[in-house]
Structures are given as structure tokens and as C-alpha cells.
Amino acid sequence: MLTSNKLNRILPVNTPISISQWSSSTYIENQAATLASTCSLDTSARPFAWPYLLTAGQADFKNEQELSTRLQLYFLLQQIVNLSTEEVSQYYSSQGAVEEWRDTARRIRTDAERVTTQPETFSLESGLRDKNIPLLRRLLETYAIADPAVGYCQGMSDLAAPVIEMYVKSSEGNQDCSNVSMGQHHPELQRGEEAQGQGSCHKMECNIFWCFWGILQHMRANFLRGMVRVKEDIAAVKMLTSNVDTRLHSHICQVGAGGFEFCFQMLLLLLRRELPWCEANMLWDSLFARHALLHHGLDRKCPKCLKWEDLMTSSQLKSPNSFPEVDNRGEELSVEQPTDKGSSTHPDILLDWREPKFAQKLGPIFKASDDMLRALSIASTTALLVQHRKSYLACNNLPEIVQLSNKLPDLGPGIGLKLASQAMSLILQDLERGTLPHGVVSVEAASCTCYGP
Amino acid sequence: MEEDFDRELKVLVVGNGGVGKTSMIRRFAKGIYTDEYKKTIGVDFLEKALFVDELQEEVRFMLWDTAGQEEFDAITRTYYRGAGAAVIAFSTTDRASFDAVAMWKSKVEAECGEIAVALVQNKVDLVDQAVVSATEVETLARKLGLKLYRTCVKEGINVTEVFVYLAELNQRKQQAAQPPVEMLPSKPKVLSAEPAENSITVDSGDNRAQTVDLAPSKKRTKGKKSLKDRMSSCSVA
Numbered sequence: 001m002l003t004s005n006k007l008n009r010i011l012p013v014n015t016p017i018s019i020s021q022w023s024s025s026t027y028i029e030n031q032a033a034t035l036a037s038t039c040s041l042d043t044s045a046r047p048f049a050w051p052y053l054l055t056a057g058q059a060d061f062k063n064e065q066e067l068s069t070r071l072q073l074y075f076l077l078q079q080i081v082n083l084s085t086e087e088v089s090q091y092y093s094s095q096g097a098v099e100e101w102r103d104t105a106r107r108i109r110t111d112a113e114r115v116t117t118q119p120e121t122f123s124l125e126s127g128l129r130d131k132n133i134p135l136l137r138r139l140l141e142t143y144a145i146a147d148p149a150v151g152y153c154q155g156m157s158d159l160a161a162p163v164i165e166m167y168v169k170s171s172e173g174n175q176d177c178s179n180v181s182m183g184q185h186h187p188e189l190q191r192g193e194e195a196q197g198q199g200s201c202h203k204m205e206c207n208i209f210w211c212f213w214g215i216l217q218h219m220r221a222n223f224l225r226g227m228v229r230v231k232e233d234i235a236a237v238k239m240l241t242s243n244v245d246t247r248l249h250s251h252i253c254q255v256g257a258g259g260f261e262f263c264f265q266m267l268l269l270l271l272r273r274e275l276p277w278c279e280a281n282m283l284w285d286s287l288f289a290r291h292a293l294l295h296h297g298l299d300r301k302c303p304k305c306l307k308w309e310d311l312m313t314s315s316q317l318k319s320p321n322s323f324p325e326v327d328n329r330g331e332e333l334s335v336e337q338p339t340d341k342g343s344s345t346h347p348d349i350l351l352d353w354r355e356p357k358f359a360q361k362l363g364p365i366f367k368a369s370d371d372m373l374r375a376l377s378i379a380s381t382t383a384l385l386v387q388h389r390k391s392y393l394a395c396n397n398l399p400e401i402v403q404l405s406n407k408l409p410d411l412g413p414g415i416g417l418k419l420a421s422q423a424m425s426l427i428l429q430d431l432e433r434g435t436l437p438h439g440v441v442s443v444e445a446a447s448c449t450c451y452g453p
Numbered sequence: 454m455e456e457d458f459d460r461e462l463k464v465l466v467v468g469n470g471g472v473g474k475t476s477m478i479r480r481f482a483k484g485i486y487t488d489e490y491k492k493t494i495g496v497d498f499l500e501k502a503l504f505v506d507e508l509q510e511e512v513r514f515m516l517w518d519t520a521g522q523e524e525f526d527a528i529t530r531t532y533y534r535g536a537g538a539a540v541i542a543f544s545t546t547d548r549a550s551f552d553a554v555a556m557w558k559s560k561v562e563a564e565c566g567e568i569a570v571a572l573v574q575n576k577v578d579l580v581d582q583a584v585v586s587a588t589e590v591e592t593l594a595r596k597l598g599l600k601l602y603r604t605c606v607k608e609g610i611n612v613t614e615v616f617v618y619l620a621e622l623n624q625r626k627q628q629a630a631q632p633p634v635e636m637l638p639s640k641p642k643v644l645s646a647e648p649a650e651n652s653i654t655v656d657s658g659d660n661r662a663q664t665v666d667l668a669p670s671k672k673r674t675k676g677k678k679s680l681k682d683r684m685s686s687c688s689v690a
Contacts, residue, residue: 111470264495
């Protein structure tokens with residue numbers, strides 16, 4: 001099991017991990033997660049590192065077959081998105097969507113227009129905003145189709161913006177980067193893409209989608225109706241705060257903010273808005289890496305770990321020849337699905353997109369078997385409150401707490417990595433006590449001494 | 454409490470996402486307008502002190518900006534407590550936001566009871582893209598017993614009036630709930646929260662509310678009147 005001592009032995013590295021370092025196979029297998037947790041990633045390495053870390057190494061980006069499958073699945077989703085509104089609606093509701101497609105699509109449209117202007121790809125000055133907003137819109141629509149139980153909820157566009165930013169920037173810097181990630185272009189897909197006139201843009205969109213999917217597999221429960229998970233997380237932050245900083249906790253309660261609902265945005269968006277853009281990226285680097293570390297630390301306890309092989313055997317689209325064709329009426333969108341593990345002769349099962357369970361079969365592709373990113377989110381939110389304790393202690397009432405939380409002062413460079421490191425300490429201390437139930441921080445048992453009152 | 458020289462009014466601003474709630478609050482509290490590129494997640498808060506002529510006192514408006522996303526209600530509802538007034542906003546260009554008005558009213562009432570509420574149709578400058586007709590908006594306002602304000606937050610038209618009205622209505626509701634020993638100077642009857650069947654209480658844009666008959670006074674301005682002028686006639690239409 002990982003311990004904080006072991007972690008402390010790893011010296012922080014100041015130079016961001018480069019794309020060439022990241023791409024070397026020994027690096028990926030042996031050190032990536034560990035090192036990435038102690039330093040940030042170079043911008044160019046993120047498009048490769050994030051999906052890898054988010055799946056705790058389960059996504060193998062060197063596996064041609066896997067890459068091809070992912071491209072095919074994305075292409076299939078695109079075919080659905082490209083159907084007529086009526087047909088998309090029909091599909092969407094048949095998959096257990098909680099609202100009408102037109103409502104989802106409208107909200108996506110509204111929110112995409114209002115996406116942050118912070119990164120270059122969405123800044124008003126760069127002139128790139130108009131070009132990238134349709135990309136964001138398409139990504140969110142595709143996600144909603146792939147995960148109709150969540151569909152679209154506000155905040156998801158905030159999580160999507162950094163993903164688009166990094167892939168767009170990376171493709172500008174390296175025209176071939178999408179090829180590296182996606183492997184050989186599928187002949188069937190090539191035909192389809194040409195027909196759609198999307199070309200290599202399609203590959204980048206596919207990469208963006210799967211990376212976003214990877215993030216959402218950890219965050220999606222936050223966006224479900226009733227907000228049950230966020231409420232639990234808010235309660236967890238409250239308890240953790242009371243353990244690590246009694247005075248801060250009691251002050252917040254005294255001024256009428258004891259429900260800790262002011263942490264809602266922090267938890268929902270993984271501190272995306274509470275930090276400057278580049279610091280938030282570094283925090284994510286580190287949190288994703290620590291998630292991967294923790295995942296492997298817990299792996300022995302989690303025999304039911306979903307691997308990429310599961311995808312290859314359970315949801316794989318059989319072959320280019322069986323790749324679905326959509327006729328003009330969109331009624332033939334079905335794929336044949338092999339079920340026989342490792343066998344070349346698959347008993348063909350027709351997987352119809354109208355079948356209620358189709359989306360669920362897509363679901364587990366990136367799904368990690370535990371929820372360590374959730375634990376890290378709770379812990380880093382708590383660490384953020386403690387970092388700002390002076391400001392919070394100066395608040396006299398709930399409105400002041402809310403205003404502060406929506407406009408936290410900049411704590412300077414390095415805060416992203418610092419928060420991630422403190423979050424890890426909180427979790428590791430809990431782990432060492434053996435009080436961590438499967439995937440959730442047991443905050444009651446944590447008696448962390450890393451912060452003084 | 455009545456002796457409080459500092460009258461405080463907690464106002465909730467609710468309505469679907471993207472109708473201009475944050476911009477409205479910012480316009481009222483700070484007098485500025487910026488194209489909003491930040492969706493409200495959860496809630497935000499701003500404060501504004503304003504001397505309300507009709508009440509002859511300064512009111513401190515505690516403005517609670519809530520997220521439009523319905524799912525967030527589970528969190529944002531916790532901030533509803535203690536509100537004395539609410540703005541229900543919808544956009545001229547967003548049909549769903551208009552259709553959701555009744556739902557927002559029920560939500561506010563469920564948490565806060567019968568508090569002072571105003572209905573606000575924002576973005577009336579985008580009349581070319583309107584997806585709701587003046588008549589159906591007025592019909593809904595009548596049905597829900599809400600005073601309707603047509604605002605253009607961008608140009609700062611009719612915004613302050615909404616909050617002034619809410620302060621007055623809140624005062625009257627409080628007086629009605631607890632018959633006071635001393636009454637404030639009488640208010641114009643037209644401020645009734647429940648407009649008469651064939652008329653609608655609208656704001657003429659000059660800080661005074663008035664009741665107008667709907668049918669005969671309909672005017673169309675095809676000329677190049679200022680937006681403010683168009684607003685006035687729009688309110689009446």
C-alpha cells in the first residue's frame with residue numbers, strides 16, 4: 001500500500017514532463033503516474049497523459065485495435081448526432097434520457113455560447129472563439145447522446161473547455177499528434193469522414209471526446225438529478241474541515257454557512273473556477289496522476305477492475321465490414337457485436353441503437369472501478385478552504401462567504417500542485433489507518449495534523 | 454424590528470439559464486453591463502442600497518443570484534430561506550424560459566410562501582427574435598397574479614423599477630400580515646399584486662407603475678424611436 005513516507009521520498013520535479021518523456025514506454029509503465037503527481041505536465045503531453053491517468057492506465061494508446069475501436073464508437077455516436085432532430089429525439093428518449101432532446105440541445109447551445117473566455121481557444125481577442133464554440137457544442141451533444149441519463153447539465157461545459165483547449169493547441173503545435181494518439185486511420189472511417197467532409201478534424205474530435213468521457217466517468221454522478229453525490233461530498237468537506245481545522249469549521253458554522261453549500265461549485269467543477277487557468281490545469285495533472293496512483297494502490301482490493309479488454313470483448317464493433325450504415329431514414333443504425341473473448345469467430349449479436357441498453361454498454365468503457373478522483377476532489381476542496389482560512393475567518397455572514405467563494409484571491413504560482421499534494425496527504429493518512437472504504441474517504445476517521453488551527 | 458433604520462430585503466432572482474439574471478443584478482447593483490461569459494453555478498450574492506421614494510427610506514437589497522439549471526435546485530434552494538421578494542425572469546428569445554415561469558413561481562412559494570414576486574421579461578430589445586407574443590406574456594402574468602416588467606438589462610431599461618416595486622410590495626405584504634399601528638402614506642391602488650381581469654399592471658418606464666387597458670392602446674412603432682420610447686409602448690402593448 002502507498003504511504004505518505006513513500007510519497008515523500010519522491011522529490012518534486014520542477015520541469016514539466018515533456019511529450020517525449022511521456023511517450024517512452026518504460027516511462028509510461030513505471031513512473032508516469034508517480035512523477036506526474038509531483039510535477040505538472042507539459043502542455044503537449046497532456047492530451048496523452050490525461051486519458052491514460054484518468055483510466056489509471058487502462059487505456060492503452062499504443063494498441064492499434066483499441067484506438068480503432070474508439071474511433072469507431074465515436075463515429076457511431078456521430079452518426080446518431082447527425083440524424084434528424086426527430087430521430088435523435090427518438091433515440092435519446094429510448095435510452096432513458098431525463099428530458100427531451102430539444103431541451104438538452106437548447107441548453108447546450110446556450111451554454112456553449114457562454115463558455116469561459118479564459119483560455120486562448122475561447123478568448124474573444126484570439127478570434128478562435130467562434131471556431132471552437134461549435135466544437136464544444138458538438139462535444140457536449142455527443143456526450144449527451146452517449147450518456148443520456150446525464151445528458152447535459154450546466155458545469156459540464158466548464159469541464160469540457162480545458163479538454164478542447166489542450167487538444168486544439170496540441171494539434172496546432174503538432175499536426176500529427178492526432179495520428180499518434182489514434183493510430184492508423186481506419187479505411188471504413190476514412191470513407192465515412194470523407195462523406196461527412198470532416199477529415200482529420202474528426203480524429204481530433206474523437207480524442208477530445210474520449211478524454212472528456214474519461215473525466216466525466218468520474219464526475220458524471222455530480223450531474224444527476226437530485227445532486228445526491230454532491231450533497232454527500234459537501235457533507236464530507238464539512239467533516240474533513242472540522243477534522244483538520246476546527247477553528248475554521250466552527251467559524252463557518254457560526255456565521256451561518258454551516259451547510260457548506262458554498263463549496264458546491266468547487267466540487268462540481270473540480271476547482272476549475274477557483275484557480276487561475278494554468279494552475280487549474282496543473283491541479284488536474286496532479287489529481288489525475290494521484291488518482292492513478294491510488295487506483296493501483298487499491299487495485300489488489302478491487303478484483304472487479306474494468307479493463308480496456310472488457311471493451312474489446314463486450315462492446316467492440318466487430319469489423320470494418322460490419323460497421324453500421326445509416327440510410328436516409330436513419331433506421332439501419334445497428335452494429336454487430338462479438339461476445340466471444342479472444343476468438344476470431346464471434347457469434348454475432350445484433351446491437352440495435354434503439355435497444356434500451358445500448359448506451360449502458362458504452363458506459364463502462366472508461367469507467368474506473370473505484371472513485372479515487374472523487375476522494376481527491378473532496379480533499380483538495382478542503383485543502384483550498386484551509387489555504388484561504390484567513391479570508392474565510394474574516395467573513396461575518398453567509399453572503400460574505402458566498403462572495404468570497406465566488407471570487408477567491410489568487411494564491412500565486414504553485415497553488416495547484418500544492419493543493420493536490422495536500423489532498424493526497426489527507427487521503428493517505430486515511431489510507432494508512434485502514435479506514436478507507438472502497439473508493440470513498442472516511443472523513444470521520446481521519447485525524448489529520450497537517451494543518452494547525 | 455420595524456424601527457430598524459436599515460431596511461433589508463432579501464431578493465431571489467430565479468429563472469432558466471441564460472435569461473440574464475446575473476446581468477440584471479449587476480446592472481441594478483453596479484450600473485454596469487458586460488456580456489456574460491460565466492454561468493452561475495450554485496449562487497452568487499450582491500448588495501445594493503437604494504433610497505426608495507415611495508417608502509421614504511433606504512432599502513438594502515440583498516440580491517441572491519441563483520443558477521438556472523433545474524438540477525441545482527437541490528443546492529440553491531437552501532439559499533431561499535428568509536427571502537422577502539423574488540424576481541422570476543425569462544427571456545424574449547427563449548421559449549422554454551417562458552414556459553418555466555410557473556414552475557419557478559411554485560418553487561419560490563414552496564420555500565418562501567407568498568412573498569413579493571415580479572415577473573420580468575428580459576431582452577425585449579431582441580424583439581426580432583421574439584418567441585413569445587406580448588399577449589401570451591400578459592395572459593400568463595394575469596393568470597399568476599404577477600406584475601410584469603419588460604426589461605432590457607443591456608440598456609438598463611426598467612431594471613431598477615423592478616426592485617423598487619418589490620420593496621413596495623414587500624412592505625405592503627408585511628403590513629397586511631401584521632396590521633400596523635401607523636400606516637405609511639397610501640400607495641396607488643394600481644400596485645395591486647393581482648391585476649384586474651382586463652388590465653395589466655405594467656411599468657411605464659418612468660418609475661411609476663400604472664394600470665392600462667390592454668385592448669385599445671396597442672401601438673406599433675415602426676419608426677426610429679429610441680429603445681426607451683419603444684420600451685414604453687412595448688410595456689403597454
